[in-house]
Amino acid sequence: MGAGHSHGDRPSLGPAPRRLRVLVALLVAPLVLATVVGLVVLWPDGDLQVTGIGTDVERGKAVVTEVGECRNDVDGCRLAQVDLVSGPGAPGKAEALMPYGPGAPEVAAGDRIVVSYAPEAPEGERYAFQDFDRGPPLLTLTILFAVGVLLLSRWRGIGALASLAYSLVLIAMFTLPAIMEGSSPLAVAVVTAAAIMLVTLYLSHGFDVRSTVAMLGTLVSLVVIGVLGWAFTRVGHFTGQVDEGSQYISGIAAQVDLRGLLLAGLVIGALGVLDDVTVTQTWAVWELADLDADATTRSLFTRAMRIGRSHAASTVNTLVLAYVGATLPLMLVFSALDLPFQIAVSQEIVAQEVVRGLVGGLGILAAVPVTTAIAALVASRLVRQRTPDSSPSHRA
Structure with a gap:
């Protein structure tokens, strides 16, 4: 019988060499330090008093x-x-x-x-x-969701659920109060995204080099999204006052930067999708490297990009349709008023969803090659340092 190959939860490329672990630590340490400093500086003091219609009910x-x-x-x-x-x-x-x-x-x-x-x-x-x-009913649905995650992901599901709970608590205790107290929504969103990314990636997928590669790809993509979002919200003259919620907030908390709030939502909203893309690409590269004892950086990148292109196409479609669905009732109103499409899509409440979808899509398109390149570079080094006895061709 021919040689077989079995995969567990972790590819068998072996442990990363010490020099690579030191390099990874040097890359992650400044991000951890900057995130901690950001949390300390922007953490709300809790003494905000809000007055206005409905605040005393x-x-x-x-x-x-x-x-x-x-x-x-x-x-x-x-x-x-x-x-x-x-x-x-x-x-x-x-x-x-x-x-x-x-x-x-x-x-x-x-x-x-x-x-x-x-x-x-x-x-x-x-x-x-x-x-x-x-x-x-929401509690029942939450329990069903948690059971489904545990049944499919087993012990990793516990980390995923803990990550989700951590993200929601951080947003409730830090993100929302900090923005309400007048801190820059974009700065708060960046710190929130970094704090979520650092904890959830390692908690859900393990504290190893792969998780760090996925994190670096996510970080680069978030920078792309932040820069593009900042540029196009200004070029498009967005005000952020497009619905009852934002108008109400401007009435009871004038210190909130509504345009920055739009950017904050864009950054945090894209984080979950980027996590999916970067983790998938990193794990794909690791699996390909585990199967090929002669894998090079170039060959790993080329083969993994075939997977990434299909994944990016479906993910971008999903992201854009999600934002389109959010404005569907309003688009029906515009349709009933017989507004031309060009005018309807230029309305700020619709245009902001277009910007979110397209900027988020560009972030995904950037995440695939960036993450794949980093993962291929690291995995090819691990292949070269792997002992002959641990290669796929030597395992029964």
Whole structure:
């Protein structure tokens, strides 16, 4: 029988030589130091006071027990008896105004809802329906997602889930408060991306040279995205005030740089896609090198780029369609108004998604050759230092 070759979770190129490990450490150390300094300098102090419409409203959760007519003479007005589960007055019972009129959501007994509380309102009108409580179904979906990740990725899935949790906590505790306090959104986004990248790549894929190669490819691509995004948001005269959310933020927190916020979203939004591309390309190069004892930098780069071109094409398509989907309802409005395509796509709320999709796509296109070149260079060195007994042709 011919020689066989078996792959585990890790290719068998062997450990990196000491000189390569030192070089990798020298490349990573400044990035780690800069990220730590950025976190320290930009970390929010927590004393921001926000005032404006809606900022003094308290919220809680409740369960609807009965829905009936209001005691006033307003046609269609509905009032619900609710059991307060959390928030002001909980635990206890209260009356809450329900939405009514054309297009209003239907609320029935047994529904779990979120209620707002306005203490200055008249008795009987202090509580009002704000939205449905979607916590239970979202929790169920989260559990299904976590189980799926663990079943497919096994022990690596634990690292992936921990990385996801870390990313969300960092954004909640650092990114959002720092931007709200007036720090440069682009600087905050860069520090956030670096902090996420440093932890999640190693936590999800192991602390080795491959992860470092993927990180370097991701870093170069993020620089490309940041520079292109900065240039085209200025050339395109973007203001960042394109929807109710950004306009509301400008009203209650004038210190927030909305144009910078657009750039921050572009950088953070592209990070996850770049992680996928750079990790895939690095692992592809390692597998190719593991199969060929005579692999050179040139041959590894050429073969891995065949994989990368197909991956980049599908990923760019996915990214652009995701941004198009985000503006689909608005595009329907423009279609109903019979606006010419050139005018519709020039509207800032649509144009910013176009910029995000195209700039993110250019970042992906840069990530593939850059990451492949770095990975091929490193893997070919590992092939040359591999002992003859560890090459594929010598393994049964």
